Amino acid sequence: MTGDYTTARDTLAALAESDPSSPYTNDAIETAWIVEEALQNQSKALKTFMRARQAVLVGDTTEVVAQLNTIVKLPVYETLRPRAMVMLAHVLDDSGEFAAAVTVLERFLKEYPDDALRPDVQRHLAMVYEFGYEQYERALAEYEAVLVDYPEYAFLDEVRRDVRRLRFIVDGEEYEN
Numbered sequence: 001m002t003g004d005y006t007t008a009r010d011t012l013a014a015l016a017e018s019d020p021s022s023p024y025t026n027d028a029i030e031t032a033w034i035v036e037e038a039l040q041n042q043s044k045a046l047k048t049f050m051r052a053r054q055a056v057l058v059g060d061t062t063e064v065v066a067q068l069n070t071i072v073k074l075p076v077y078e079t080l081r082p083r084a085m086v087m088l089a090h091v092l093d094d095s096g097e098f099a100a101a102v103t104v105l106e107r108f109l110k111e112y113p114d115d116a117l118r119p120d121v122q123r124h125l126a127m128v129y130e131f132g133y134e135q136y137e138r139a140l141a142e143y144e145a146v147l148v149d150y151p152e153y154a155f156l157d158e159v160r161r162d163v164r165r166l167r168f169i170v171d172g173e174e175y176e177n
Contacts, residue, residue, distance in 0.1 A: 041079040098132035119150040
């Protein structure tokens with residue numbers, strides 16, 4: 001948070017390695033990776049992204065949204081922009097701002113056709129339709145798109161369960177895969 005990103009990255013990596021079973025290990029690894037990626041690509045948005053992460057820690061949703069929107073307004077080639085969009089969509093979804101979350105998720109899918117986060121974004125879009133809007137047919141279509149478009153996705157088994165559950169809700173029948 002002080003701007004010494006190299007030390008922060010190293011400290012986060014050391015924390016994750018020292019206690020891999022900690023509930024904070026995944027957060028430490030993710031943050032260390034974000035810092036490393038931003039440093040390697042000389043991101044101009046790292047300080048802003050870290051302010052957003054700091055606002056998350058204190059529960060200041062308004063500040064989180066403001067900081068992330070600053071990054072989202074940057075050009076598509078900004079290294080931290082895709083991650084900022086994902087984080088912004090989660091914050092908006094958690095705040096009940098489903099339309100705004102959908103807009104950000106759909107924009108991500110349009111602007112980043114080859115990004116590694118696409119399956120997670122597509123799945124999150126399905127979840128917003130399922131749990132936010134309770135539009136089960138639309139959610140089902142989004143989950144099925146994950147199955148078709150990302151056959152190597154790590155959470156494919158969970159998505160198959162989502163599809164089966166929604167097939168039962170939509171059609172009243174079990175879905176065979």
